[in-house]
Amino acid sequence: MKKKFAAVFGLFTIFAVIAAGCGNAKETTVSGKGAKQESITSVGSTALQPLVQEAATQYMNDHSGATINVQGGGSGTGLSKVAEGAVQIGNSDVFAEEKDGIDASKITDHKVAVVGFAPVANQDIGVDNLTKQQLIGIFTGKIKNWKEVGGKDLKIVVINRAEGSGTRAVFEKQALDGATAVKAQEQDSSGTVQKIVNETPGAISYLAFSYMNNKVKALKVDGVEPTEENVKTNKWKIWAYEHMYTKGKAKGLTKKFIDYMLSDEVQKNLVPKLGYMPISEMQVERDASGNVTTK
Known part of the structure; x- marks a missing residue:
């Protein structure tokens, strides 16, 4: 009886080793061993x-x-x-x-x-549309309070992208007619801009459509909505x-x-x-x- 048990146990052990070996081989294939790195x-x-x-x-x-x-x-x-x-x-x-x-x-x-880009602001500014001249006025520092453009009595806080940012270059060229945005708080990433605009009363900045969500308010310009359909026809010109x-x-x-x-x-x-x-x-x-x- 003991000999039979030993024989069965031995076979079981061999199968277990073979199975384990097959399992390791499978994992190795998944990890890419043998493939060109x-x-x-x-x-x-x-x-x-x-x-x-x-x-x-x-x-x-x-x-x-x-x-x-x-x-x-x-x-x-x-x-x-x-x-x-x-x-x-x-x-x-x-x-x-x-x-x-x-x-x-x-x-x-x-x-x-x-990709389209749009001016974005904190949800609580009381404005959803700006003329292009108002937009330029805000980003060049001439307009300093949201009440000047029909919004709340709230200081405008401009959030800018850093020098070298393509998003900033596109926005200044196409939305601000080449004007340089006022010296302001500068951020290195679109994700950080989104977060700061969401959390800062009176904040305004700009983002690619791929970063826009309900945490920030995308603003119309001259009554035109920042949508993909408007980008495709160049009705929305910031892209x-x-x-x-x-x-x-x-x-x-x-x-x-x-x-x-x-x-x-x-x-x-x-x-x-x-x-x-x-x-x-x-x-x-x-x-x-x-x-x-x-x-």
Whole structure:
């Protein structure tokens, strides 16, 4: 009896070891062992960051051995880092030609989406529409209280993005007719701006559509609502392409990831889900000089 038990126990132990070995083999496959290990870094625009981050996560889940590091820092950082060769992808809300100190001829543009931007304010200001001149007056410091534009007797608190921000560059060029916003509190990321505007009475700033929610009030300008439909026709004029720049021609994992960003899986699913628009849906196009033409 003891011998039979020992024999059965021995067989059980062998099966257990084999099963454990199979389990380990499966885990190894999932972790990507044996797959070609490739790693790239994508840096820059915080307006584009949510889309790139989500797409990178999906891509890595489907491709063992691929590592895609996504960081913010602003469009200026993205353009300078990719031009230096410090990163593989530089994300930007603006054309490289619009940035001082960047040789656009040495980097390659890949437009991956369109995003609208809008002035946003604390929910309790008593205003939901501004004329363009009022908007310029607020951001240049000439209008200091919300009662001057029909709102509450409440001091206006301007929250700005930092120098080098593509969001700031787009907003100043297209919403403020090129005027420079008054020196004010400056923030490095759109997420921080959203939080501060939500928590600060009288606050106003600007955000990409991808960061807008019911925590902040998106303001109309001259009666026009900041909607995707209005962006597509240029009725709402504060918008930009989202660019992913590479130094020279994209290759390896960089090319594979950019191709993935332009695939139907991202363009038809992630892009609209996260508050962006596919370039294919635009009824107009804009060049680096700001000229807009009908497609």
